[in-house]
Amino acid sequence: QVQLQQWGAGLLKPSETLSLTCAVYGGSFSGYYWSWIRQPPGKGLEWIGEINHSGSTNYNPSLKSRVTISVDTSKNQFSLKLSSVTAADTAVYYCARYCSGGSCYVGRRFFPGGSRMAPTHDAFDIWGQGTMVTVSS
Amino acid sequence: EIVLTQSPATLSLSPGERATLSCRASQSVSSYLAWYQQKPGQAPRLLIYDASNRATGIPARFSGSGSGTDFTLTISSLEPEDFAVYYCQQRSIFGPGTKVDIK
Numbered sequence: 001q002v003q004l005q006q007w008g009a010g011l012l013k014p015s016e017t018l019s020l021t022c023a024v025y026g027g028s029f030s031g032y033y034w035s036w037i038r039q040p041p042g043k044g045l046e047w048i049g050e051i052n053h054s055g056s057t058n059y060n061p062s063l064k065s066r067v068t069i070s071v072d073t074s075k076n077q078f079s080l081k082l083s084s085v086t087a088a089d090t091a092v093y094y095c096a097r098y099c100s101g102g103s104c105y106v107g108r109r110f111f112p113g114g115s116r117m118a119p120t121h122d123a124f125d126i127w128g129q130g131t132m133v134t135v136s137s
Numbered sequence: 138e139i140v141l142t143q144s145p146a147t148l149s150l151s152p153g154e155r156a157t158l159s160c161r162a163s164q165s166v167s168s169y170l171a172w173y174q175q176k177p178g179q180a181p182r183l184l185i186y187d188a189s190n191r192a193t194g195i196p197a198r199f200s201g202s203g204s205g206t207d208f209t210l211t212i213s214s215l216e217p218e219d220f221a222v223y224y225c226q227q228r229s230i231f232g233p234g235t236k237v238d239i240k
Contacts, residue, residue, distance in 0.1 A: 045181065047229040060229065094180055106183065107192040118190045122169040122228055125192070127180035 002027035004128035006095045008080075012135045018082040022095030022128050029053050029076045033098040035124065036069060036080045038091040046091075050098055051078055085135045095128040139163055141225055141232035149240040156212040158235045160225035165205045169227055172201055172210045175234075176221045184223075185210060212237075 008020030022034070030053040038046050049059040051069045059067050068081040082089060099106065102119035109118035140163040150156055160170065168188040173181035183192045185201035188208055198213040212219055220239050225232040 044233050045224060045226075045231040047231070050229075058229075096180075099186075107186060107190050107195070109187075109190045118187065120186045120190075122226075123171040123183055123186040123192075124173075124181070124226070125183050125186075127182075130180050 002097065002126050004095050004097065004126055006093075006128040006131055008093075008131055008133070010132055010134060012085050012133065014086050014135060014137055015084055016135075018085050018089065018093075018133055018135075019079065020093055020095070020131055020133075021077055021079045024076040024078075024097075029073060031103050033058075033100065034071070034078045035096045035098045037094045037096055037124070038089075039094070039130075040088075040091040048080065048082075048093075087135050090133065090135050092130045092132050094130050096124040097126040099123050099125050139166060139227055139230050141227060141230055143223075143225060143232040143235045145235060146233070147236045147238060149238055150215055151240045152215050152217055154215050156210075156215055156219070156237055158210040158212075158223055158237075160203075160208040160210070160232050162206045162208075162227060166227045168204045170201075170203070170208050171226045173224045173226060174219075174221050175224065181224060 003025045006022040033050040033052050035050040036048040049069050051057045051071050066083045071078045099120040104120040105117045106120050106125045108115040142161045144159045170188050172185040175181040184195050184199050189201045200211050202209050222234045222236045224234045
């Protein structure tokens with residue numbers, strides 16, 4: 001069973017660089033996009049970016065100039081760096097596995113008379129525990 | 138860019154009642170929409186994917202429907218543990234959430 005374990009510094013000063021790492025245990029690292037998502041206190045979810053096992057990345061345009069996501073396939077880990085942080089970057093940061101194109105079988109399709117396993121085309125099926133990052137002087 | 142709108146923002150119901158949550162996309166997303174449940178202090182949990190498929194371990198009282206731009210998450214009979222915030226998601230976009238709280 002795949003699990004994500006994340007860690008990193010929880011208290012930063014303005015202008016510093018946020019650095020978090022997420023390790024993937026119990027499953028394949030290839031064939032998926034590995035994502036970072038954040039949630040400011042009391043607010044909704046914001047996608048930060050993603051990386052696959054070969055290092056191909058996609059970033060949220062609103063954060064792209066400050067974000068770097070990297071991968072270490074030898075350790076089944078991926079990392080987030082967010083530079084020049086401000087108080088607006090205070091949030092819980094989650095790592096997550098993104099399943100697309102039928103890459104994951106994480107549930108079932110139900111129909112009259114039965115059900116069958118159904119692949120996922122667009123979902124974050126596994127999440128890390130979250131890391132609270134506070135930016136304060 | 139696709140925008141997801143969820144309604145209502147808050148739904149106040151009693152245990153045993155039926156909950157109907159809506160998610161509307163600004164343009165067609167086919168059936169590629171997922172729903173998540175989030176409780177305080179916890180990471181979101183995948184409930185429904187591809188609009189109507191139920192993730193492993195999710196109780197049968199949760200169901201999803203819709204396609205194109207209009208989607209619905211239904212909880213047939215609310216259990217005490219179902220009071221939480223629910224988000225819809227398509228690719229890198231999340232809706233603002235619907236809070237289901239106890240009336």
